[in-house]
Amino acid sequence: MAYRANPFLERMSERTSDQEFVRLFSPxxxxxxxxxxxxxxxxxxxxxxxxxxxxxxxxxxxxxxxxxxxxxxxxxxxxxxxxxxxxxxxxxxxxxxxxxxxxxxxxxxxxxxxxxxxxxxxxxxxxxxxxxxxxxxxxxxxxxxxxxxxxxxxxxxxxxxxxxxxxxxxxxxxxxxxxxxxxxxxxxxxxxxxxxxxxxxxxxxxxxxxxxxxxxxxxxxxxxxxxxxxxxxxxxxxxxxxxxxxxxxxxxxxxxxxxxxxxxxxxxxxxxxxxxxxxxxxxxxxxxxxxxxxSGKSGQHQFTTFAQSILDRRLDVQRSIPAGAFSQYLEDQLTPDDLGDLFAKAVQVFEKETERHLQNIRYTDWLARAKEGQKAVDFDSLVELYATRILIARSEGRRQLSLELAPIPVEELDERDSKVLGAAEIFCHDELKLPYYYGIDRLCALASTNVEELLAIAASLYEAMQAKQVLRKQPDPRLSPAEQERRIKETAKRKRDFIPKSHTEGTRAQSLLDAIGFFCRDKTFQIAASYAPGVTGIRLSQNELNRLRPAQTKTSEHYAMLARVLWECVAENLLMTRDSAASASRDEGTVFYLNRSLCAYHGLPLQYGGWQDVSVENMIGWMDRSSAPIKRRSLEVLR
Structure with missing residues (x-):
């Protein structure tokens, strides 16, 4: 195969020879x-x-x-x-x-x-x-x-x-x-x-x-x-x-x-x-x-395996850095050096936010556990601090008027689920600017099950690896979490900024997507993490969707425009749809999740599941910039 300056920029379905195609094809x-x-x-x-x-x-x-x-x-x-x-x-x-x-x-x-x-x-x-x-x-x-x-x-x-x-x-x-x-x-x-x-x-x-x-x-x-x-x-x-x-x-x-x-x-x-x-x-x-x-229960895991196969095959055809697994060049752990002074800052914020609870017997054991955990300056201890803040906020929200004189058992801290830990990690990213978008699993998640998006992000990461080894003569081309995140966010910003140039209703689409991003941040960064690990999509009920059918949109240009913008966003993978089944409290509908690269642009988590109901009127206002959601202060405490 001919030498490629950046093999991740090659679109093999059209320009490669059959031998190259077979070599790069992931079965x-x-x-x-x-x-x-x-x-x-x-x-x-x-x-x-x-x-x-x-x-x-x-x-x-x-x-x-x-x-x-x-x-x-x-x-x-x-x-x-x-x-x-x-x-x-x-x-x-x-x-x-x-x-x-x-x-x-x-x-x-x-x-x-x-x-x-x-x-x-x-x-x-x-x-x-x-x-x-x-x-x-x-x-x-x-x-x-x-x-x-x-x-x-x-x-x-x-x-x-x-x-x-x-x-x-x-x-x-x-x-x-x-x-x-x-x-x-x-x-x-x-x-x-x-x-x-x-x-x-x-x-x-x-x-x-x-x-x-x-x-x-x-x-x-x-x-x-x-x-x-x-x-x-x-x-x-x-x-x-x-x-x-x-x-x-x-x-x-x-x-x-x-x-x-x-x-x-x-x-x-x-x-x-x-x-x-x-x-x-x-x-x-x-x-x-x-x-x-x-899609399905193991769908993302299977896509990750498929994506890694694609990346490894691409890496194998270049000569700038040693061939092997693409993941080996992406550091996936934060070290004490990465934390730097951020751990001390997190402790200060924790003490400030929990100061009013020092005399509350209910949280005595929890705060003592947090104090003990501060002795280990590492990422897990940092996440523990934020998880404790989340659980205290939730406990406050559920507190009854009845007199409670006994401390909450410390064991309840150990019963927290992965969603709480996921919320704690994205809170660390938002409040401390600690890297979040790094490692092979999150790279594959950012692709939104789209090979071209996967290759676009990988191409930027490869350029950084190549620059370290070839231009700066560094023997180790591995990228730190901070270096990965910087490249990923640059790619996400280019994707967001290019929307008005690449779509028929691009300006309105960009306004709508930005508004959805602000709305999701507003719901995600509340200290109780009510929708842990975060909100990354909005839902239209079936009644709302019916208002966007062709027969209905004929009577309203605003509805017709929103329908065009929505289906173009879905068609171009800027929004991803998932069916939402009916329950006792709501009818069926469709969830529109933000493209995962746009999640990175807005500083949101990459998991699915978190969404909020909105109306067609909400979305029309967002699209026309007349009523965009207001950015809430990160980790706002609702008292």
Whole structure:
């Protein structure tokens, strides 16, 4: 592989060779593919930019599969997974013919409209391209240099194939390649006739026959069947016109294909469905939001494993610092030197905030325990001080008017849960400016299950490692927690500042996201930590969401604008949605969590779970900057 100044800036799905792709590809994504993803049906993969759709599709192209096969001795993990999916065979090599097309060019050139002629041209163009790409893919799978070498390949068809109307049932692969190339030229040659001669002989198709052709054709080289399994992959559906996309989805589902058809598109194409009505799904249409691959009980842990695999593979191809695990260059513990004078400051603040409780017998044992803990100047003791402040504040909030003369047992301090400790740690960060965003686990959490965001942060960290070893000639390129956090916050700020330039409603989106961040800080940094470890999202109930449906927003420009801003934020991974089930005290709804990098920008924790209900009116005011939440003083004591 060629030398890369910063391998984390390389987007391997588009510019790398197949050998480089195989070397960098993390096969752990294959574990997250649904079991029926290779069954006959239409499978729709959606994600924000950088979610890994194109990388996943490229892994099943013929040249990539051949590269996996050729590198099997050094890529045992990927090889075994592809064997398990019956994509590769131990002795015969690739068994699946992956046919990949992109909608990024050509289809939108067709005239807009919904007439039968225009729809027929769209089908005709797609059909000839599927046939042409399938035969070119077959040529690559067999190791041929061009389709001219397919002269020794014979085509046979099942009963369905003999019913094809628009695609010729040719036995010669070379002859069919020639037909597909001529048909594509004919489509473009006849475009002007839609305005001129309406009676022109247009190459229009009445259905997407290429899918039926792909599932009915059999390829023989001699007496041996080649590529018995098929997979049609169509990327960049968001590049199509809305009517083209809708027609393709509807008609492909109606065909009930016997081969898997993978469609990939950016979430932006789903429009208001992202926040209101959801995607249509059924037996013949399966919808897979890529971010949901990492949801569930162990989802974040599995994404962390996947992310570390990506980072380690990238680090292995550079030469500026010694290769190895990316995590080994990220210090994940705060030392006494990192604490410096901050421990003494924390003790002073603790004593000031608890001074009024010195004569209260209820807290005698707790305060004595805190005094004893101050002898050990370390991070754990620091967190203990803040956890004790939190528990005292909670106890004060629950205090009854009844006379209580006995001290609270010190054992209750030991019964605190991980959420209280998490709140104590983010309080340390906010009040003492102690590093919080450091270590491999938090780096992976900051990615918000998005590979491109992971690589953007890692690229900045790698530059710091590289600078220490190459520019400053330091023998140890490891980054301290403070160095990591500085780089991470710089990356988060760039992401936040770039929002107005990269989104249709960017200025309003930035205002809304900033307001949500201020609101979450207001709820997080209350000394009782009522929503420990903190609030990182807001929730709209189903009644509130209903007000943002298209039928409702027609009567209010403010509602319509909020709906557009919200779904664009979700589509671009600036907000992440989670369903919220109904309970005895509230109806169902949707939680909108801040992107984790934006959490870092606002100094918030990275855990999920903490959210607060808001109204559509609240969000409209925040979006228009007319009623942004007021920043509360950090760790405000509510008396």
């Amino acid at each position: 752990k994504i294959l574990d997250r593919l649904h079991e029926d993803a290779f069954n006959g049906a239409v499978h729709l993969f959606t994600s924000p930019p950088g979610g890994g759709k194109t990388t996943l599709l490229r892994a099943f192209t013929p040249t990539a599969l051949r590269a996996f096969w050729n590198a099997r001795a050094g890529q045992d993990e990927a090889y075994q997974r592809l064997l398990g999916r019956q994509v590769l065979h131990e002795s015969d090599g690739p068994q699946l013919l992956g046919v990949l097309l992109s909608c990024a060019s050509g289809y939108a050139d067709l005239p807009p409209g919904a007439s039968m002629t225009q729809a027929g041209l769209f089908r005709a163009l797609l059909d000839c391209r599927v046939v042409l790409r399938a035969l070119r893919s077959l040529s690559s799978l067999l190791g041929y240099g061009s389709t001219d070498q397919l002269v020794d390949v014979r085509l046979e068809y099942d009963e369905l194939g003999r019913d094809l109307k628009s695609i010729p049932v040719a036995e010669s692969a070379v002859e069919l390649v020639r037909w597909a190339e001529e048909r594509e030229r004919a489509v473009y040659a006849k475009l002007d006739s839609l305005i001129g001669d309406a009676s022109a002989d247009l190459p229009v198709h009445v259905r997407f026959e290429s899918v039926l052709w792909l599932q009915s054709v059999r390829f023989f080289r001699g007496d041996k069947v080649v590529a018995p399994r098929r997979l049609l992959m169509i990327d960049d559906l968001q590049k199509l016109r809305k009517r083209q996309r809708s027609m393709m989805l509807e008609e492909l589902v109606e065909l009930r294909p016997a081969v898997p058809v993978w469609l990939a598109e950016r979430s932006i194409a789903l429009g208001d469905a992202l926040i209101s009505q959801g995607a249509r799904e059924g037996r013949d249409l399966r919808h897979y939001p890529m971010e949901d691959m990492w």
